[in-house]
Amino acid sequence: MFSYCSDPDTLGTFGWFSCYLSNGVHMSFYLSFVKVLLLLAITAPVALGFGFLGAMASRSRVLPLRWLGKGYIAxxxxxxxxxxxxxxxxxxxxxFEWTRHQILCPDWTDPVRQGNDFLVCPQAKLPLGTSPEWMHETYGFFLAVITFALVFGAFAANVLFGAMRAVPRPQLETAEAYGMSHRQTFWRILVPQMWVYALPGLSNLWMVLIxxxxxxxxxGVEDIVYWARELGGTKTSRFTSYPHGDWRMWYFLFLLxxxxxxxxxxxxVLDRIMKRLTFGQATAGGEAQRKAAA
Amino acid sequence: MSCWQTIQDYGLRSIGIGERLLPKTDFTLCEQFTLIGSGMIWNIYFGVLALITGFFFASALAIGKASSNRLYRKPAEWFIFLFRGSPLFIQFFFAYFLFLNLKGVHPFFDPFTAAWLGALIVLFLNTSAYTAEIFYGALLSIPKGDVEAADAYGMSGWPRFRRIVWPTMLRLAWPAYTNEAIFLFHATTLVYFSGFPAWRQKGDALYYASYFADKTFNPFIPYPILAFYFIIFTLIIVGVFGLINNRLNRHLPGERRSKMRLRPNLIR
Structure with missing residues (x-):
C-alpha cells in the first residue's frame, strides 16, 4: 500500500509491520469484520421479527398455532x-433447491435423493452454476443470516412471550371494558407496554448474539475466524514477501x-438505553431514579 | 451386519475401542445411532469434569468478587469479565494455539494440545467464570437475618461460612446453576470444531453427526439423532439437579420452596 513496501526485506520492524498489516489479504481480514457487523445489523431485527411471530403464535387461541409457537421455542x-x-x-x-426443482423442472423423473447424493436439475441450482463468485458468497451469507435469525428468533420469542405475560392483567381488562376487540387490545395496549419488561432479556440476547x-x-462464510487462521499460519518466503512463523495465537488474541x-x-450503551427507558416508569428502577433525583 | 454387531464394533469407537475404520457407505440407522451415542461419551466427560472442578473454583471466585479487599476483588472481577465477555469459540482457538506455541518451548505441554486436557481446561475456566457470576449474585442476596442469626449464635469466620453462608448461597443460586450446567453441556459440542483435532477420528457426538451429514448429504437423520440424545441428557441433568435442589431446600416450609424455573439456554 505504501510506496516503500516494494522490497519488504530491507525494512525495519515498524516499516515491515506497517506494510505487512496493510497488504491485500489483510484488507480482506478487515473487511471480514465489516461482514460480522453487517450480520449483526441484519440478524438482530430479523430475529426480533421471528421472535415476535413466535411469541404471538405461542399465545394464540388457535391450538395448532399455539403448538407450533411453543414447539419452535422448545x-x-x-x-x-x-x-x-x-x-x-x-x-x-x-x-430452496427442492422447491425450485419442483417448480422449474416438472418433467424431471429421476429421484432427487440418489443414495448419498442430492441431485436437482441444473436450472434449480442455487446459485446457478454459471453465476459469478460474489453470488455464491452472498448466497452463503444469506443462508447464514436466516439460520442465525431462526435460532435467535426462538430465544427472542421466549423473551417476548415472558414480557407479554408480565404486562399487568388489569391493563388488558380495562381495554376490554372499553369495548376493544382482542386484536385492538393486543396492538394498542399489550405491545406498547411490553418493551420495558422485554428489554433486559433482549439486551442479554444481544450480548449472546455478539x-x-x-x-x-x-x-462456510469467510469470516474473521477463517482469516485469522489463514493469515496467522506459518508463511515461507516462497509464497509471500512477508514470511513469518506461526502467529495464529496473536491473531486470535486480537479477536479476543x-x-x-x-x-x-x-x-x-445498553445501560444508557435502560436508564432512559425506565425514566418515569412505575417500576423499581424508575422509582430508584426518582428518589436519587429528589 | 446385525445391529448388535454394530454396537459391539462402534459403541466405544470414540475412545478408540472397537473397529478402527468408520463406516464409509450404506449407512444404516443403527450405525448412526451407535456412533453418535458413542461420541456422547466425550460430551459427558467434558461436561461432568468441567462442572465438578468449576464448581469449587467458582465458589472461590465468587467470594473473591464479593470481598472488600481490592487484592482479591480485582483479579476475580477481571477473570470473570475476560471469560464472560468473549466467545467460547474464540477462547478455544486461542488456547489451542497458545498450547501449540508452549509445546515448542517445553515438551511438558504436549498433552495440552490434545482435546481431552486442553479443551477441558478452557471449559473449566469458562464455566467457572459463568458460575462465579451466578454465585456472586446469590451471595449478595443472602437474607440479612440469616447472617445476623449466625452472629448471634457466636459463629464467625469459617464455621459461619460453611454452615450458613455457603448453603444459603447454593440454595439461592441453584435454579440458575442448573441452567448453566445444561448450557455447559451444550457448549461441549464446540470442542472438535475449534482447532482441537479429533485424533484418529475419535470425536464427540456432533463430530460424528456432521461426519454422517457430510457423507450422506442428508442432514435430516444424524442431527435429529443428536438432538434426541441431547434432549435425553438435558432431562437427566434437570432431574438430578432437581433432586439436589429438593435437598438444599428441605428445611423450608412447603410453599416457600422455590420451584425450579428453567430459563433459556443460550450460546456463550
Missing amino acids: IVRGVPDIAFFLFFVIALDQM KATPLLFLL VFYLGFTRISEI
Missing part, C-alpha cells in the same frame, strides 16, 4: 445451537480483545 432451546447451525445451512439450501458471531465460520471491547461498549 426445540431450539433444548438442543445445542451449534447443531442447529450445522443443520440449517444444509437443510435450508436443500429446501458472542455467537464467530460461529459464522462453521457456516476485539470481542471484549465490543461487549464492553454494548454493555455501556
